[in-house]
Amino acid sequence: MKTIMTALLGTILTVIIIGLAKPAESTPAIKQHRIVISGFEFVPKELTVSVGDKITWINNDIVPHNIAANTKQKSLSADFSSGETFSLIVKGSLSYICGLHPSMQGKLIVK
Numbered sequence: 001m002k003t004i005m006t007a008l009l010g011t012i013l014t015v016i017i018i019g020l021a022k023p024a025e026s027t028p029a030i031k032q033h034r035i036v037i038s039g040f041e042f043v044p045k046e047l048t049v050s051v052g053d054k055i056t057w058i059n060n061d062i063v064p065h066n067i068a069a070n071t072k073q074k075s076l077s078a079d080f081s082s083g084e085t086f087s088l089i090v091k092g093s094l095s096y097i098c099g100l101h102p103s104m105q106g107k108l109i110v111k
């Protein structure tokens, strides 16, 4: 009986030690990108990204802007003022504009 207990204890300890030695499962960190809005332009205008990346637009102009999908004219953000930001997680390639100033155009390209 004592031998069985010792063997069992040994097995349990081995499992614990292997468990501790195994590196933690690495969850891929979200890659962050910044797009500055300055002088009525998105900088950079085009950005290569991956699905799941986080994009943050920073409005450095003195007037409000927003982000809208170019294809559907669909607003993705509310208007955001000077110094404010808007973020989204990339779901796919996106051609976008500022709905307030449609000449402002940008593109997220998923590789």
Ligand SMILES: [Cu+2]
Pocket (backbone or CB within 6 Å): 064, 065, 066, 098, 099, 100, 101, 104
């Ligand atoms: Cu605008």
